[in-house]
Amino acid sequence: MTDSPIIIRHLNHWFGKGEASKQALFDISLSIAPGSLTVLMGPSGSGKTTVLTLMGCLREVMDGSILLLGEELHGAGPKRLEALRREVGFIFQAHNLHESLTARQNVMMGLEVHGRGNAQARQRAIEHMLALLGLEHRIDYLPGSLSGGQKQRVAIARALVSGPKIIFADEPTAALDKESGLQVVTLLKALGRERGTTTVMVTHDNRIVDLADRILVMEEGRLISDTKTVQKPAIV
Amino acid sequence: MSYILGKLFGRLPIGWLQLRHNPARLAAALAGVAFANMLVFVQLGILGVLNGTIKTSYDPIVSDIMISSYDSNTLTEGSSVSRRLLFRALSVPGISAAAPLYMGKLDWKRADGNTVNLMVYALPIEAGSFAGPQVQPALARLTPSDHVLIDRSIRGVDPQELAGVTQQTPYRFEVQDRTVTAVGTLGVGAGFSADGVIFASDQTFLSLFPKRIGGTPSHILLQVEDKKAIPALVAQLREMLKDEPVLVRSTADAIADDVRYQTTERPTGVIFGFGVFMGVLVGIVIVYQVLSTDVADHLKEYATLKAMGYPQRFFFGIVLEEALVLGLLGFVPGFLLSNLVYGFLSGVTALPVEMNLQRAVMVLVGTLAASVISGTLATRRLNGADPADLF
Ligand SMILES: Nc1ncnc2c1ncn2[C@@H]1O[C@H](COP(=O)(O)OP(=O)(O)OP(=O)(O)O)[C@@H](O)[C@H]1O
Numbered sequence: 332m333t334d335s336p337i338i339i340r341h342l343n344h345w346f347g348k349g350e351a352s353k354q355a356l357f358d359i360s361l362s363i364a365p366g367s368l369t370v371l372m373g374p375s376g377s378g379k380t381t382v383l384t385l386m387g388c389l390r391e392v393m394d395g396s397i398l399l400l401g402e403e404l405h406g407a408g409p410k411r412l413e414a415l416r417r418e419v420g421f422i423f424q425a426h427n428l429h430e431s432l433t434a435r436q437n438v439m440m441g442l443e444v445h446g447r448g449n450a451q452a453r454q455r456a457i458e459h460m461l462a463l464l465g466l467e468h469r470i471d472y473l474p475g476s477l478s479g480g481q482k483q484r485v486a487i488a489r490a491l492v493s494g495p496k497i498i499f500a501d502e503p504t505a506a507l508d509k510e511s512g513l514q515v516v517t518l519l520k521a522l523g524r525e526r527g528t529t530t531v532m533v534t535h536d537n538r539i540v541d542l543a544d545r546i547l548v549m550e551e552g553r554l555i556s557d558t559k560t561v562q563k564p565a566i567v
Numbered sequence: 568m569s570y571i572l573g574k575l576f577g578r579l580p581i582g583w584l585q586l587r588h589n590p591a592r593l594a595a596a597l598a599g600v601a602f603a604n605m606l607v608f609v610q611l612g613i614l615g616v617l618n619g620t621i622k623t624s625y626d627p628i629v630s631d632i633m634i635s636s637y638d639s640n641t642l643t644e645g646s647s648v649s650r651r652l653l654f655r656a657l658s659v660p661g662i663s664a665a666a667p668l669y670m671g672k673l674d675w676k677r678a679d680g681n682t683v684n685l686m687v688y689a690l691p692i693e694a695g696s697f698a699g700p701q702v703q704p705a706l707a708r709l710t711p712s713d714h715v716l717i718d719r720s721i722r723g724v725d726p727q728e729l730a731g732v733t734q735q736t737p738y739r740f741e742v743q744d745r746t747v748t749a750v751g752t753l754g755v756g757a758g759f760s761a762d763g764v765i766f767a768s769d770q771t772f773l774s775l776f777p778k779r780i781g782g783t784p785s786h787i788l789l790q791v792e793d794k795k796a797i798p799a800l801v802a803q804l805r806e807m808l809k810d811e812p813v814l815v816r817s818t819a820d821a822i823a824d825d826v827r828y829q830t831t832e833r834p835t836g837v838i839f840g841f842g843v844f845m846g847v848l849v850g851i852v853i854v855y856q857v858l859s860t861d862v863a864d865h866l867k868e869y870a871t872l873k874a875m876g877y878p879q880r881f882f883f884g885i886v887l888e889e890a891l892v893l894g895l896l897g898f899v900p901g902f903l904l905s906n907l908v909y910g911f912l913s914g915v916t917a918l919p920v921e922m923n924l925q926r927a928v929m930v931l932v933g934t935l936a937a938s939v940i941s942g943t944l945a946t947r948r949l950n951g952a953d954p955a956d957l958f
């Protein structure tokens with residue numbers, strides 16, 4: 332698949348130096364279809380987060396190759412990685428919103444990283460994004476006065492507002508109750524489909540797994556299973 | 568505020584929003600900046616008065632060149648000089664006139680039991696051209712023995728008491744067991760070494776200070792024909808008097824030396840200079856403390872923004888924005904408070920401690936500079952924000 336946004340070849344990774352060095356990933360190879368929702372599962376310590384941070388340019392690739400949006404990450408310098416991070420979106424386990432900023436301002440941070448632009452157009456984009464996530468009545472609230480699910484939805488708006496081609500999410504529903512967790516992922520999937528966004532998500536939640544186009548399972552740093560579900564990716 | 572800063576930076580003023588989100592921390596930081604500002608203002612105010620009073624202590628006399636004893640650091644301290652040198656100096660072409668200046672300090676025991684310290688300036692009556700503009704017209708009145716001019720504003724003396732002193736309504740008072748008659752006033756005011764001044768003839772001076780003799784004035788004052796020749800004449804006099812235990816300086820240099828000595832070598836000056844330094848240090852430490860705590864508290868947010876692709880300089884910007892906002896906002900109460908303290912100090916010390924624009928601007932600029940230093944130090948903590956730790 333040549334237009335695959337993420338292609339991983341023979342990826343190995345180690346933590347620690349010298350004697351204390353410990354291998355966390357062993358020879359991972361995979362490629363991900365554009366516009367798909369891929370779920371990454373596996374027991375604790377199996378290396379899911381490590382793979383995600385490597386794909387997301389948050390760590391430097393040590394061995395093997397990752398092609399992200401056609402760019403080789405192995406050997407890319409910190410500046411290059413920083414620039415590539417602007418092309419993708421992150422959703423963290425904790426919402427990681429800035430407590431001093433309103434929902435609107437938090438989402439604004441997702442736009443400002445790309446430089447200045449038409450102020451009114453931006454405000455409209457932010458309001459539209461928050462409305463899509465059902466937050467039209469909470470636009471000017473501080474995170475402190477939002478519920479957990481609402482905060483995570485603001486975080487999703489922040490990640491999506493600039494229209495990234497890829498979204499990385501690490502247990503985005505872990506801090507939420509089942510109900511709002513499912514709601515959040517359903518929204519994420521719907522928006523992803525609509526925009527052709529490729530999503531890679533780490534989760535333990537079986538109900539979320541039902542929404543996935545593809546399920547990857549890791550164990551002790553190795554990819555041990557790769558299942559394509561019946562659902563077809565919306566955009567091919 | 569947010570709007571102005573937003574326009575200014577072309578981005579969300581996150582630093583300001585962060586500070587505003589924690590009002591207790593903001594208040595503590597502003598109080599710290601204001602306090603540091605006040606310390607600095609007070610010290611500078613006192614140093615300013617010291618400078619000012621040193622300069623005004625030269626107001627009662629007019630001269631171009633002064634011959635002083637080798638050990639005279641200030642106008643009022645040091646040994647006396649030999650009057651012989653006056654005649655030698657007069658022999659130099661270009662020196663138009665010379666006069667001996669006698670100075671001495673005496674105590675005035677007041678009816679209320681307080682003692683007031685007076686600095687006495689004395690010139691020969693015929694040396695009118697050496698008397699300052701306030702003194703010159705009244706100098707002839709000082710011919711009778713024990714007739715003097717008295718300071719209008721003496722520390723510890725009700726100004727009303729001396730306000731109406733003239734030749735027609737003289738004011739008599741006792742010093743050194745003599746009755747002295749004030750027949751006019753001059754305005755010099757209290758300084759660090761005396762509470763006020765009186766001006767007298769050389770004859771009156773010698774009777775007030777029986778241990779002093781006419782042959783050894785405190786300084787010799789010289790006037791020149793051409794002011795442009797002062798440096799050359801100073802050099803010539805130095806050469807001529809190189810074996811005498813004296814300093815030959817233009818009066819301007821003597822004043823500058825006096826100011827430098829009293830502000831940098833004397834304990835009073837050094838203490839106040841050190842006070843300025845301490846104030847600046849207190850400000851830097853407080854702002855650093857607040858900013859580095861703030862950075863530490865927001866590491867997670869910063870790491871998130873780093874993960875989103877914000878460059879390192881963006882975070883420097885936030886911290887510097889906070890530093891500048893704190894400096895600017897803290898300066899306002901600091902400035903207002905300092906004005907109050909100045910009023911209080913003037914009242915208590917009878918010294919003219921006053922705010923001036925130059926000092927205000929200097930302290931503001933200094934505050935902003937110190938804030939930037941604190942901010943820069945606080946940014947070191949930013950390295951703790953690693954986006955890879957977020958998951
Ligand atoms: N920063 C690090 N330094 C050292 N070792 C690390 C670091 N991060 C992860 N590891 C190790 O690498 C291995 C894989 O960790 P990783 O966080 O990728 O697991 P995970 O699958 O995300 O687990 P979890 O479900 O608990 O989040 C683990 O053995 C972990 O201890």
Ligand SMILES: [Mg+2]
Nearest residue numbers: 379380381958
């Ligand atoms: Mg993990």
